[in-house]
Amino acid sequence: MIAVRVLYFASLRERLAVAEEQVQLAAGSTAADLIDALAGRNDLHRQAFADRSQLRIAHNRRFASADAALADGDEVGLFPPVTGG
Amino acid sequence: MAGDLQIIELRASSFDPLALLAQLSSSVPAAALASFCGRVRATGSCSGQPIDSLLIEHYPGMAEQCMNEVAQRAHRRWQLAGLVMIHRYGELAVGEPIVLTAAAANHRAAAFAACRMMIDCLKSEVPFWKREIGATGSSWVPARSADANAAQAWQE
Numbered sequence: 001m002i003a004v005r006v007l008y009f010a011s012l013r014e015r016l017a018v019a020e021e022q023v024q025l026a027a028g029s030t031a032a033d034l035i036d037a038l039a040g041r042n043d044l045h046r047q048a049f050a051d052r053s054q055l056r057i058a059h060n061r062r063f064a065s066a067d068a069a070l071a072d073g074d075e076v077g078l079f080p081p082v083t084g085g
Numbered sequence: 086m087a088g089d090l091q092i093i094e095l096r097a098s099s100f101d102p103l104a105l106l107a108q109l110s111s112s113v114p115a116a117a118l119a120s121f122c123g124r125v126r127a128t129g130s131c132s133g134q135p136i137d138s139l140l141i142e143h144y145p146g147m148a149e150q151c152m153n154e155v156a157q158r159a160h161r162r163w164q165l166a167g168l169v170m171i172h173r174y175g176e177l178a179v180g181e182p183i184v185l186t187a188a189a190a191n192h193r194a195a196a197f198a199a200c201r202m203m204i205d206c207l208k209s210e211v212p213f214w215k216r217e218i219g220a221t222g223s224s225w226v227p228a229r230s231a232d233a234n235a236a237q238a239w240q241e
Contacts, residue, residue: 003234010142010214011225045154057213061147071098077212078145084141084213085184085204 001073002027004034009079012055015048023068031057032066034076054080089113090189091165092115093156095149096174098197102185105169114167121189121197121209127179129217130226136219141174141183144212148172148210159188159203162241163195172213202239209236 006021013019025034039049049055052066058066058077070076090112092105102122106110108119125139167189178182184207190200209211215226 002127007144009144009212010216021216024214058144058147061144061150063210077147079144079212080214080225080239082209082212083201083226084143085208085232 001025002029002070002074003071005053005073005075006034007075008039011080012048012078016044022045027034029070030066031059031064031070031076034070035066035078038078040072091160092155092169092171093153095152096173097141099173099177100171100185102171102182105171105185106187108167109167109169109176109187110191111130115189115191115195115196117190117193119190119200120169120185121200122182123184123204125177125179125181125183129219129224132217132219133223134196134219136179136216136217138179138216138218139177139183140216140223141177141186142216143174148174148212152156152207155198155203155206158206158241159199163188163199164200165195167191168199169185170207172207172211174213178215192226198202198221205232205235205239208232 001024004023006023008016015058039046056079057064061074109140129136165188169187171185173183186200186203190196209232216223
């Protein structure tokens, strides 16, 4: 098993009413596996992760795709498309 | 490089764009200086209704790292003599500066391009989110595909 720290931002953080979670996953899991696991937690999570086209992923503080391979102690940020500038 | 100046800053407090441009101008003898300053719009991006303030959320650690990467890409690509990249977070009043990008180069084409690349990439490649607060409530500013395309166009 691996442990991953998940951080939520902006509208996703508000929807989930939580900013951070620790998640245990099977070794060899990807970001997509993490999101599947999160979506299975409860109805609130299932709804928040229903539309993944609007979900952006950061793996250890770099933009990443859903197939990014996760390791023990990694940080994954999940958030909507960014709107700075 | 002698005279090379880079000011890259993520900050909660307000800043004076002209003071930063004066610092760039006096530190770097380059022939061309280009700058862009984005300020808080008085009306909501979707509603068109007046807003009271803008709240900017960021991903601590990652936002600084992404800003630095964008700045270094601009610096290398256009061989800049200096640059300024400032971005605010927290609560901002209407009219306050949010962002400043400035580039110093030997010719205007490089200065304009670098300045534009930095602001285009700040909008779509750095983890910031804007929330508009008005009399009737608040709403997250939606991402625009035109902004994502503008940033994409600078990929080498």
